[in-house]
Amino acid sequence: MKHTYLLFILPITLSIFGCNQQPKHPQADLINQSSATAMTDKSILQYADSIQKNLAALEKQSSLIYLQGEQSMYVEKYNYNGKPALYEEYLDNKLISNRSKKYYLKNDSLILIHELNKSSNGLTETRTYFRNNIAFKKEQRSATEEKALKKQPFLSLKSATSTQVATASQTTSNEEQQLKTMEDAIAQRGPFAMYFEQFIDIPEESIIQLKGAGQNGYTANVIVKTTDALIDSLQQQPTIFKNEKLNFKWEIADKEAVYVPVAAKVTSAKGLNK
Numbered sequence: 001m002k003h004t005y006l007l008f009i010l011p012i013t014l015s016i017f018g019c020n021q022q023p024k025h026p027q028a029d030l031i032n033q034s035s036a037t038a039m040t041d042k043s044i045l046q047y048a049d050s051i052q053k054n055l056a057a058l059e060k061q062s063s064l065i066y067l068q069g070e071q072s073m074y075v076e077k078y079n080y081n082g083k084p085a086l087y088e089e090y091l092d093n094k095l096i097s098n099r100s101k102k103y104y105l106k107n108d109s110l111i112l113i114h115e116l117n118k119s120s121n122g123l124t125e126t127r128t129y130f131r132n133n134i135a136f137k138k139e140q141r142s143a144t145e146e147k148a149l150k151k152q153p154f155l156s157l158k159s160a161t162s163t164q165v166a167t168a169s170q171t172t173s174n175e176e177q178q179l180k181t182m183e184d185a186i187a188q189r190g191p192f193a194m195y196f197e198q199f200i201d202i203p204e205e206s207i208i209q210l211k212g213a214g215q216n217g218y219t220a221n222v223i224v225k226t227t228d229a230l231i232d233s234l235q236q237q238p239t240i241f242k243n244e245k246l247n248f249k250w251e252i253a254d255k256e257a258v259y260v261p262v263a264a265k266v267t268s269a270k271g272l273n274k
Contacts, residue, residue, distance in 0.1 A: 036109035041129045041137050044112050048104045051078070051086050058085060062252045063185040064210070064220040066192060070094050074252065075182045083108060087182050096120070103179065109133060110175055123149050126157075133175070188245075194220050196241040199234040208234065208246070208259065220257065222250055228261035 039047070051058075058078040065074040071093045078086040084105050092098040097119040104112040113128045122144040129137040138157040143149035184190045194210035197219070206224040211217070224231055230248060234241055249260040 036106040036111050037132055039106070039111060039131070044104070044129055045127075047106065048102075048112050048114065051104060055086075061186050062250070062257075063182075063192070064188070064194065064222065064250065065252070065255070065257045066185065066218040066220055068216075068218050070096075073185075074257075075185045076252070077182070077186055087179065089178075089182060103175075103182075110179070113175070125149060125154075127154065130175075191217060193245070194218070195243050196234070196238075196246050198242075199231075199238050201235060206231075206235075208248075210246075222248075222257045222259050224259045226259070226261045228263075230262065231259070 055078060058080055061077045061079070063075040065072055071091060073089065073091045075090075076088045077084055078088075086105070087103040089101045089103075090098070091101075097117065099115065099117045101116075102112075102114040103110060104114070110130045110133055112130065113126075115126045115128075117124045117126075122142060123146060124140065124142045126138070126140045128135050139154035140157055141149060141152040141154045143152050185192045188194050191212060191214065193213060195213065197209045197211040200207040200209055206227075208222040208224060210220040210222070212219065227235075230246070248262070250257045251260055252258070
């Protein structure tokens with residue numbers, strides 16, 4: 001069940017802030033960034049690069065890995081001071097193609113979408129810049145392999161959003177909906193609401209199998225490496241949990257959702273953690 005996928009910290013200078021103290025926290029300079037509405041394509045890229053370099057210091061949330069037909073997807077979200085700074089969406093269609101899409105936000109405003117598509121034909125990397133939640137610049141580069149891609153310059157693509165208000169409004173609506181969809185995936189809401197289907201216990205591995213309510217909807221598998229009271233209950237009395245929404249924690253490791261056991265003193269004796 002393996003899946004193949006995928007803070008612009010400005011130096012504080014005396015001339016700007018009138019002091020020589022460095023920030024106590026590596027992301028403290030984010031507070032001093034210019035507003036999202038005033039950012040240029042260059043400053044947006046610097047901001048995005050700094051987020052990538054400081055991911056370990058941000059609060060992280062991960063969705064389950066959702067399966068539908070031949071495609072799998074999952075979402076990761078990074079918060080800074082309680083606000084989303086980055087969403088990452090990963091889509092994999094087995095050997096046909098896979099895509100990673102990153103949404104960078106500042107002060108709740110979308111400022112950049114970075115997309116990387118991989119297929120048998122090669123790779124395509126696209127960057128779309130936003131101001132006031134409307135795209136103002138789009139650029140792209142392509143190559144047959146990753147090493148060659150990094151050597152290619154980005155070429156500007158004419159964006160209809162820069163000349164057509166109606167299209168810009170539609171683009172804004174589409175991206176807002178996608179952000180909501182990713183939040184739903186993390187929170188298991190709507191089409192991502194998962195219910196217990198069965199516990200698979202075989203010599204190779206143990207799996208919690210979850211299923212959405214709708215026909216032909218999403219499913220999700222969670223690898224169990226360490227048991228606790230809830231897992232004991234799922235193994236011994238799976239019918240009690242059938243079609244129930246389970247409350248448990250997981251983490252994404254090696255492109256798999258892995259169950260995080262609860263300490264014995266926290267979990268109820270019967271494991272009915274529903």
